[in-house]
Amino acid sequence: MRRLIIAGNWKMYKNISESLELTNGLKRELYDIENIDIVLCPVFTSLASVSEVLTDSNIQLGAQDVYWQKEGAFTGEISASMLKDAGCLFVIIGHSERRQYFSESNQSVNQKLKAVLESGMAPIVCVGETLKQREANKTLDIIKEQLQEGLEGISAEDAGRLIIAYEPVWAIGTGKNATATQAEEVHAYIRSLLEKIYTKDIAASIRIQYGGSVKPGNIEELMQQPDIDGALVGGASLNVDSFSEIIKISQRVRK
Ligand code: 13P
Numbered sequence: 001m002r003r004l005i006i007a008g009n010w011k012m013y014k015n016i017s018e019s020l021e022l023t024n025g026l027k028r029e030l031y032d033i034e035n036i037d038i039v040l041c042p043v044f045t046s047l048a049s050v051s052e053v054l055t056d057s058n059i060q061l062g063a064q065d066v067y068w069q070k071e072g073a074f075t076g077e078i079s080a081s082m083l084k085d086a087g088c089l090f091v092i093i094g095h096s097e098r099r100q101y102f103s104e105s106n107q108s109v110n111q112k113l114k115a116v117l118e119s120g121m122a123p124i125v126c127v128g129e130t131l132k133q134r135e136a137n138k139t140l141d142i143i144k145e146q147l148q149e150g151l152e153g154i155s156a157e158d159a160g161r162l163i164i165a166y167e168p169v170w171a172i173g174t175g176k177n178a179t180a181t182q183a184e185e186v187h188a189y190i191r192s193l194l195e196k197i198y199t200k201d202i203a204a205s206i207r208i209q210y211g212g213s214v215k216p217g218n219i220e221e222l223m224q225q226p227d228i229d230g231a232l233v234g235g236a237s238l239n240v241d242s243f244s245e246i247i248k249i250s251q252r253v254r255k
Pocket of ligand 1: 171214
């Protein structure tokens with residue numbers, strides 16, 4: 001059985017003191033959760049302080065983006081080793097907001113992925129179709145292209161550390177989540193692609209998160225699906241009560 005992984009993507013919300021307040025609240029609520037990887041992904045400026053608060057806790061730290069070069073004259077960027085130094089174990093790569101607003105492409109996702117794997121951290125690679133693509137029946141083609149190009153040249157050995165997040169763009173921040181059946185269909189397809197790219201065993205070991213308007217009210221149904229191994233949560237991760245509830249419900253469903 002794959003271990004569930006539930007990550008909070010805080011996006012561009014919360015300054016340092018607000019980040020610490022949320023982190024401390026979550027530590028209090030979630031200290032006894034054992035069978036789920038819990039990951040918080042604050043803004044860059046909060047990483048080091050949140051990392052300190054998370055020492056010796058059951059909650060881990062992730063970043064929202066990375067640059068693939070090790071160091072150099074790349075104003076405004078941050079490398080994988082710098083994120084690791086700040087305490088990160090996970091990095092989100094290719095989030096749809098980065099694809100949409102910051103020209104992220106499958107090729108840049110691929111370069112970032114290689115840098116993160118080389119650093120020893122675990123990448124959370126995001127894929128997902130827009131509403132227009134879904135309505136044109138292009139969902140699976142888009143997912144295939146994003147995965148094949150994004151994972152180009154990633155060895156079977158490294159693939160074991162991959163986490164994939166399926167986030168339909170039309171479900172992000174809209175309150176309109178994919179139904180559990182819609183999500184499971186794409187998750188199962190992603191797993192079948194991973195089988196083709198790698199092996200059945202490797203595909204069976206890779207965790208696939210769902211993201212897009214996840215909240216306490218829809219998490220149970222999503223977690224009951226065989227190929228949904230966790231969630232990447234935006235808005236509902238910014239609040240102690242809603243994020244804790246999502247995790248507690250997931251633990252109950254998967255126990
Ligand atoms: P929401 O949960 O706010 O829809 O955001 C999802 C997301 O983009 C997580 O990365």
